Amino acid sequence: MAETSGRTARRAQGHGAASALGGHQSSSTRHPLVAVAMVLPLAILLAVVFGGWEAVITQASSVAGMLGR
Template sequence: MAATASRTMIRTQGRKAFAAFGVRRPGTRHPLVATAMVLPVAALLMVAFGGWQAVVTQASSVGVMLGR
């Protein structure tokens, strides 16, 4: 019983620490927000390294994997 109470207390303190900095718990970011964060970096890397063919190949692979 005491071990469960201490784990609950530690989790509660962790949540409070995240809330104090205005950060949500890890792993709760909306997929559209994650996409919006990744796309500019992906575009920059694509332009910097001339990876048009690699982008097309990866997009095609993801499309097949998703069944589209």
């Protein structure tokens, strides 16, 4: 019985932490385009700040080449 109540308490703490951070646990998954739209601005910012445009262009052309085959 003590083991079960311990697990329940840990679950409650996890849910509390998730809601404290403003998030929620959901069984649905995010659409890949939504994920890209979320990450792309940060990726562009990092490329500009650290001067990695050449690496970005190289990787993008590699991916485009693989998708084109």
